[in-house]
Amino acid sequence: MRAAVVTGPEQVELIEVDDPVALPGSVVVDVSACGLGGSDREAARTGELPAPGWFGHEWSGRIVAVGDGVAERFVGERVLGSVPPPCGRCRRCRAGLGDHCERSLASLVGDATLASPHGAFAPRLRVEADRVVRTPEGLDDVSATFAEPAAVAAHALARAGQVLGECVAVVGGGTIGLLTVELARLAGAARILVVEPDGARRDLACTLGADAAIAPSDAAVEWLEEQSHGLGADVVVDCAGMSGRPRPDTPTLVRHGGLVVVVGRGGATALDPDVLVVREVTVRGSIGYQVGDMRRVLALMDEDRLRPDPLVGPTIGVDEVPVAALAAFGPGRIIVRPTD
Numbered sequence: 631m632r633a634a635v636v637t638g639p640e641q642v643e644l645i646e647v648d649d650p651v652a653l654p655g656s657v658v659v660d661v662s663a664c665g666l667g668g669s670d671r672e673a674a675r676t677g678e679l680p681a682p683g684w685f686g687h688e689w690s691g692r693i694v695a696v697g698d699g700v701a702e703r704f705v706g707e708r709v710l711g712s713v714p715p716p717c718g719r720c721r722r723c724r725a726g727l728g729d730h731c732e733r734s735l736a737s738l739v740g741d742a743t744l745a746s747p748h749g750a751f752a753p754r755l756r757v758e759a760d761r762v763v764r765t766p767e768g769l770d771d772v773s774a775t776f777a778e779p780a781a782v783a784a785h786a787l788a789r790a791g792q793v794l795g796e797c798v799a800v801v802g803g804g805t806i807g808l809l810t811v812e813l814a815r816l817a818g819a820a821r822i823l824v825v826e827p828d829g830a831r832r833d834l835a836c837t838l839g840a841d842a843a844i845a846p847s848d849a850a851v852e853w854l855e856e857q858s859h860g861l862g863a864d865v866v867v868d869c870a871g872m873s874g875r876p877r878p879d880t881p882t883l884v885r886h887g888g889l890v891v892v893v894g895r896g897g898a899t900a901l902d903p904d905v906l907v908v909r910e911v912t913v914r915g916s917i918g919y920q921v922g923d924m925r926r927v928l929a930l931m932d933e934d935r936l937r938p939d940p941l942v943g944p945t946i947g948v949d950e951v952p953v954a955a956l957a958a959f960g961p962g963r964i965i966v967r968p969t970d
């Protein structure tokens with residue numbers, strides 16, 4: 631079978647790979663759908679990825695084989711890719727820091743011992759059995775591919791804490807930013823503002839529950855103050871992936887005593903210590919998600935409260951991934967549907 635993999639900077643190739651065999655403790659999944667998101671594009675552009683499985687990690691599918699130690703009854707089950715629960719054995723787990731489990735974190739970026747040497751831009755994939763969760767019955771395979779970025783957004787909001795009645799500004803209107811908008815609305819934010827350069831994405835943000843959106847510019851700071859009773863946002867969630875470019879100056883968007891949660895990675899930081907000190911801004915990082923975040927977003931999707939449908943972009947095959955991964959962004963997220 632053929633898999634689309636990153637082989638260098640701006641280099642994505644179709645390579646012939648062996649059909650995966652179920653090793654002990656693993657499952658083989660027939661991939662139904664896989665999202666091609668910002669992190670995949672970033673990996674394709676830079677050629678840098680933590681593990682081959684990172685390119686194509688927002689997938690859903692069906693278990694077709696199980697290895698020793700995994701119950702046969704799981705064959706046929708619809709599943710999606712997640713992180714495993716804390717391992718209980720690594721240095722941090724043994725120190726009581728299960729939320730920062732080394733193995734969970736490695737799996738998050740596709741670095742797992744039994745994983746296939748490619749991601750889910752391929753018809754089949756092998757993963758550790760504890761890295762799959764059952765897809766809720768009411769959730770179709772395409773919607774299920776949004777569970778992973780939604781869990782990332784849910785984790786960012788969990789890091790923000792209480793947003794009930796607050797003004798939340800989301801910087802970056804990619805899939806994670808837009809899902810953050812939806813979840814902030816569900817979490818009771820009073821006002822949601824979006825800073826995003828692409829007009830179509832700003833429109834989409836407003837369709838999904840943002841009250842207003844603006845392109846990043848010097849005027850954005852003033853605009854944001856006007857939109858938030860002259861104060862600035864209570865919480866800024868920075869979802870911009872900015873490799874090679876300066877990061878947005880988020881502390882200037884947040885009110886005095888406010889909070890910035892940084893989700894997007896890469897790029898030169900613009901954290902001015904004077905702004906942090908004078909405004910007493912709190913900055914928190916948010917890495918990936920945990921099993922609990924995944925459980926919460928699946929419950930919301932199953933109850934039809936979190937709807938990814940407006941985010942669905944064009945559907946393509948694996949053969950089209952090398953071109954699509956390096957093409958310009960559209961407002962919707964590309965869905966790859968592999969077939970043999």
Ligand SMILES: [Zn+2]
Pocket residue numbers: 716717718719720721722723724728730731732733734
């Ligand atoms: Zn651990």
